[in-house]
Amino acid sequence: MGHTVLGKTICLDYKTKKRRKAKKDELIIFKNTHEAIIDEETWNNAQRLRKTVRRSPKYGTTSQPFTGLLICSDCGGKLSNREPAEHKEKKFDSDCCFICQHYRQRKDTCTMHYIKLKTINEILLKSIKEITDFAKEEKQEFLKVMNKLSDEKREEKYRENKEKLEKLSSRNEELTTLITKLYEDHALGKIPVKHFDRLFNINDTEQQDLEKQIQYFEQEIESYHQRKVDTDKFLKMIEKYTDIEELTVPMINEYIEKVVVHEATGGRKGKDRKQQVDVYFNFIGNCQVPQKSDIEKMA
DSSP states (O other): OOOEEEOOEEEEETTTTEEEEOOGGGOEEETTOSOOSSOHHHHHHHHHHHTSOOOOOGGGOOOOTTTTTEEETTTOOBEEEEOOOTTSOOOSGGGSEEEEHHHHTTOSSSOOOOEEHHHHHHHHHHHHHHHHHHHHHSHHHHHHHHHHHHHHHHHHHHHHHHHHHHHHHHHHHHHHHHHHHHHHHHHTTOSOHHHHHHHHHHHHHHHHHHHHHHHHHHHHHHHHHHOOOOHHHHHHHHTTOOSOOSOOHHHHHHHEEEEEEOOOBSOSSSTTOBOOEEEEETTTBSOOOOOHHHHHHHO
């Protein structure tokens, strides 16, 4: 990115020459000292993608481009892909889907959050086309509307995350108390070893899952004040794409920050089934194209 970074390692003992890797806040960074190989947006996007582990599926099938982007609205975990092996026939659209990883691991800490792969593809394609057409055709209106809507959405999401964090933290404290009492009863001989081991494993597993969820929502709340809408970068990015008819991997990675999937209501199928899906775009967040009547009200 054109920066010079010094002090990547720190000497622990000058006699033994032992060194350790420096922490992020210990690095000495001089910005814009030379010509950049890649721009900052490309670098940040690549680092974000590297955080997601994409395991190669069996039987030679390719990994899904949506892996790592779909987030469970309740526990904050990533949705994992589920589909038949390549040599097996795919009879229904529902054979290829995403579900919450905590539900799939049978940890009883979350619900299914089932959504078809086809549905995700249709939602993202429609959202990208709508936001791109609106930004190109009505640029000035886009700048005004997106700035206002994004602030409202960010504030609403901040309140939701704060409520969820409070509930998770409260339950985590309860588990800490339960585990402490278990140790005391075990030490005093009030509880048999086999019962202690069973109860401790149950509580400890639940607490580990809670700590991961708490960490996720803490990061979301911390980033609330750091995130800001950057419509200029978004407008520059969409110039690369014209006549969008299908999703491509580069398009998904450049457009989409994350997709938050809520639990569906109304059963598995039918007209009564409804499911909320929040699409977060890079640079502008969870912004939807408003109706003409809404635009007139904001004007």
